[in-house]
Amino acid sequence: GESVGLHLPTLSVQEGDNSIINCAYSNSASDYFIWYKQESGKGPQFIIDIRSNMDKRQGQRVTVLLNKTVKHLSLQIAATQPGDSAVYFCAEGDSGNTGKLIFGQGTTLQVKP
Amino acid sequence: DAGVIQSPRHEVTEMGQEVTLRCKPISGHNSLFWYRQTMMRGLELLIYFNNNVPIDDSGMPEDRFSAKMPNASFSTLKIQPSEPRDSAVYFCASSRGTGANQPQHFGDGTRLSIL
Numbered sequence: 001g002e003s004v005g006l007h008l009p010t011l012s013v014q015e016g017d018n019s020i021i022n023c024a025y026s027n028s029a030s031d032y033f034i035w036y037k038q039e040s041g042k043g044p045q046f047i048i049d050i051r052s053n054m055d056k057r058q059g060q061r062v063t064v065l066l067n068k069t070v071k072h073l074s075l076q077i078a079a080t081q082p083g084d085s086a087v088y089f090c091a092e093g094d095s096g097n098t099g100k101l102i103f104g105q106g107t108t109l110q111v112k113p
Numbered sequence: 114d115a116g117v118i119q120s121p122r123h124e125v126t127e128m129g130q131e132v133t134l135r136c137k138p139i140s141g142h143n144s145l146f147w148y149r150q151t152m153m154r155g156l157e158l159l160i161y162f163n164n165n166v167p168i169d170d171s172g173m174p175e176d177r178f179s180a181k182m183p184n185a186s187f188s189t190l191k192i193q194p195s196e197p198r199d200s201a202v203y204f205c206a207s208s209r210g211t212g213a214n215q216p217q218h219f220g221d222g223t224r225l226s227i228l
Contacts, residue, residue: 032214043117043204043219044156051214089156099144099163099211103156 008087010108019077021107023090028071032093034101035064035075039086047075047088077109085111115139117220119205125226131193134223137186138207146217147180147190148204156204162188163211174199195227 013019031052036044050057050064063076087106094100118137146161160170165182182188206217
């Protein structure tokens with residue numbers, strides 16, 4: 001029979017453009033959020049994190065925005081490059097301070113040269 | 114610095130066989146996590162350890178799965194007997210500290226195929 005898998009949303013951008021990947025989280029008590037990048041055949045790689053006492057944090061070419069009012073998280077990548085093509089996951093820290101992360105399903109970013 | 118090291122990278126075996134996956138966390142990290150990733154279910158947490166002690170194994174699918182952490186630098190995930198539905202990529206991750214607000218650092222996984 002036909003197998004059914006997760007249908008990850010896909011974002012396709014032109015090289016050099018900015019990318020915005022969005023994520024909705026469920027627990028209003030979560031106080032820690034993190035973005036990962038996963039390339040084919042590799043494990044998730046930490047990109048950037050943010051705590052709930054902040055609404056914006058910047059890294060190298062990346063910015064994470066947190067809107068606690070609507071429980072929304074976004075990752076902005078400036079001047080997207082072919083090497084940015086990957087699946088991006090957001091995750092929220094367990095509000096019980098256990099150290100566990102709760103992962104979203106992921107978004108595929110495709111960069112067109 | 115060395116990251117999380119997993120072995121083997123690939124494992125193909127017949128159903129019914131015992132499978133052992135190995136993980137060496139980053140030195141100095143106190144928490145270790147085992148995940149399973151499939152197309153159907155995404156990334157699932159199976160079990161995690163704080164200071165070598167299993168804290169939450171509620172994600173372990175069934176009794177065929179077991180995990181140990183005999184010391185701070187080594188953990189195993191064992192499947193006995195293995196079944197085709199166990200085919201997946203298994204990741205190990207470690208983090209500094211035992212509370213929330215800590216990034217987890219992942220290994221490159223073991224791709225397991227059960228025939």
